[in-house]
Amino acid sequence: MAAGRTRPAAWRHRSEGRAVTDVVPAAKAVAVVELGLRACTAYDRPDAAARLTAARTALADPVLHVVVAGEFKQGKSSLVNALVGATVCPVDDDVATAIPTYVRHGEQPEAALLGEPESTPQKIQIADVRRYVVEGSESRPEITGVEVRIPRKILAGGLVLVDTPGVGGLSSPHAAASLAAVSMADAVIFVTGAAQELTRSEVDFLQRARSLCPVVVCVLTKTDFYPSWRQIRDLNEQHLTTHCPVPLMPVSSTLRSRAVKAGDTGLNTESGFTHLVKFLNDQVGGSAADRLAADAAAEVLALCDQLDAHFEAERTALADPEAAERVVRDLTDVKARVDALKSAAAKWNLTLADGIADLTADIDHDLRARIRTIIAEADTTIEDSDPADTWPEMEPWLQARVAEELLDNYDLLRRRSGELSERVGRHFLEASSALTARLAVHDPTPLAAVDDFQHKIDLKRMRLAKQAMVALKNAYGGALMFIILGSLVGVSLGPIGIGIGLVMGHRGLREEKKRQVQKRRAEARNAIRRYCDEVTFAASKDSRDTLRRVQRQLRDHYSGLAEELNRTNAQALASASEAAKRTQQDRQQRLKDVDAELTRVRQLRQRALEVIG
Numbered sequence: 001m002a003a004g005r006t007r008p009a010a011w012r013h014r015s016e017g018r019a020v021t022d023v024v025p026a027a028k029a030v031a032v033v034e035l036g037l038r039a040c041t042a043y044d045r046p047d048a049a050a051r052l053t054a055a056r057t058a059l060a061d062p063v064l065h066v067v068v069a070g071e072f073k074q075g076k077s078s079l080v081n082a083l084v085g086a087t088v089c090p091v092d093d094d095v096a097t098a099i100p101t102y103v104r105h106g107e108q109p110e111a112a113l114l115g116e117p118e119s120t121p122q123k124i125q126i127a128d129v130r131r132y133v134v135e136g137s138e139s140r141p142e143i144t145g146v147e148v149r150i151p152r153k154i155l156a157g158g159l160v161l162v163d164t165p166g167v168g169g170l171s172s173p174h175a176a177a178s179l180a181a182v183s184m185a186d187a188v189i190f191v192t193g194a195a196q197e198l199t200r201s202e203v204d205f206l207q208r209a210r211s212l213c214p215v216v217v218c219v220l221t222k223t224d225f226y227p228s229w230r231q232i233r234d235l236n237e238q239h240l241t242t243h244c245p246v247p248l249m250p251v252s253s254t255l256r257s258r259a260v261k262a263g264d265t266g267l268n269t270e271s272g273f274t275h276l277v278k279f280l281n282d283q284v285g286g287s288a289a290d291r292l293a294a295d296a297a298a299e300v301l302a303l304c305d306q307l308d309a310h311f312e313a314e315r316t317a318l319a320d321p322e323a324a325e326r327v328v329r330d331l332t333d334v335k336a337r338v339d340a341l342k343s344a345a346a347k348w349n350l351t352l353a354d355g356i357a358d359l360t361a362d363i364d365h366d367l368r369a370r371i372r373t374i375i376a377e378a379d380t381t382i383e384d385s386d387p388a389d390t391w392p393e394m395e396p397w398l399q400a401r402v403a404e405e406l407l408d409n410y411d412l413l414r415r416r417s418g419e420l421s422e423r424v425g426r427h428f429l430e431a432s433s434a435l436t437a438r439l440a441v442h443d444p445t446p447l448a449a450v451d452d453f454q455h456k457i458d459l460k461r462m463r464l465a466k467q468a469m470v471a472l473k474n475a476y477g478g479a480l481m482f483i484i485l486g487s488l489v490g491v492s493l494g495p496i497g498i499g500i501g502l503v504m505g506h507r508g509l510r511e512e513k514k515r516q517v518q519k520r521r522a523e524a525r526n527a528i529r530r531y532c533d534e535v536t537f538a539a540s541k542d543s544r545d546t547l548r549r550v551q552r553q554l555r556d557h558y559s560g561l562a563e564e565l566n567r568t569n570a571q572a573l574a575s576a577s578e579a580a581k582r583t584q585q586d587r588q589q590r591l592k593d594v595d596a597e598l599t600r601v602r603q604l605r606q607r608a609l610e611v612i613g
């Protein structure tokens, strides 16, 4: 596989000096959101304005997580330092990175320790970062990461580089932790050194990362140090083409750091980093900017839907006094439905509460079943051997098995939370479709209305699916897996007694040996159970907490939506009722105004659609 074939053509155009998120779609989206906000003021929609303000904030302050992962000592921390042109992550030949470092933009250099999600970061001196990040120093289980802020242009667009601990084989707890982080990331840079070609376990990790994250790139480091890096590159290209088609980029962090220090552009090009920076600009920043812009525009479209529904109702009532009564009747029907959405006993609320309760039980059950399987496997091994011989291999085996099962359990949580959000959202789809559908029937251009109606429904579905991910991302924070799995790395099975019995008569010795083996087996079984109990306790508490946060997020979101639908319906109802009472002349005048409003709403819709593209 030649490198050129997988590289997007856009690489060749952009310059490195730009901030990572693209300004063009963002600026267009900001303009559309501003117009939407003005419409909210004009039409008295503070409820929808809150949503648009949130979209505007997200546009102004995007956050894009790029996880830098790979095996031990391949040069991950050096790569992050070289990218930002500063020594923020400790680099060492002997001591390993132990917890993730989040490198992001800040006006002033500063650092903080991160704890559990929703806890306040604790400020520390930049000079102390090393003490917390590297293995065996200040690391404490409650510290889940270190955040470093520095003023760097490459980070100004919202890029957050996450330097992670080495994974140590695909089936290690750290690999599972990295993959959990990867599942929440916007992109992954997989780092492999030019000392040797990709190993089977590296390719496995890449494959899994690719199934979890939309953008993955493989970076071949230390090209300055290994003269035969081109051969390694070619071999890696072949592996990637066969097993996991992602771009491969050879780089030298050492040359890049030197180039940045000396301001040497020639050396910078030689370091290979120009390609990587462009990739981050185009594939990560560019696509994220497009996505953010599209999300913001979708919020404006949702507002247009509501305004349309309101004015269409009024228009129908004004245009045909006979129809006015029908419109009022229909809207009164819809009112009962949207009112029901607001009550505490709303069906969606029950679906959510029941769904979370079921999910919590199912995830817990799944976890316990998985752990039971591991215990059964361990018991078989113990029964078939003398733990005095097999014990040293038991610990890594157990950690690997547990990591594997935890990751699958977490995958299940992710998938099922998404399904739940969609199920809850369906209650709204029905009610809001009733609001739009009835009015579409009255629309004088039925064909156009059908298209439009379909489009509105598709858009709503799109936003439902997105909401699930947003809730999960906010609830998970991406760092939690590091806590559980990270703390498991520290849990040791401990030694088991290998005592040899006293010398006795021949028969007595055999009996004693048998007794000793039995004792060791019992001890081994107990140690395994203790370990598994700790795992089950930590992991099930984590998923319960996560699901509680997911529930809160979804409840807030859908309550807001219920408010909005109510307001739309109330406004439409008021206008339609009033229309029925107007005089003929008054009606004609108001009809002109409403037509003008509808045209304005359609123009806004058009602009929002242009942003989505």
Ligand SMILES: Nc1nc2c(ncn2[C@@H]2O[C@H](COP(=O)(O)OP(=O)(O)OP(=O)(O)O)[C@@H](O)[C@H]2O)c(=O)[nH]1
Binding pocket: 070, 071, 072, 073, 074, 075, 076, 077, 078, 079, 090, 091, 092, 093, 095, 096, 097, 164, 165, 166, 221, 222, 223, 224, 225, 251, 252, 253, 254, 255
């Ligand atoms: N010559 C050369 N050495 C490099 C390069 N990148 C990293 N190294 C060296 O490789 C060693 C490991 O680098 P790190 O950046 O600490 O690797 P890491 O992947 O973060 O290591 P862990 O976090 O412990 O897994 C250090 O001695 C670095 O100086 C490079 O591009 N060229």
Ligand SMILES: [Mg+2]
Binding pocket: 076, 077, 078, 090, 091, 096, 097, 163, 164, 165
């Ligand atoms: Mg490191």
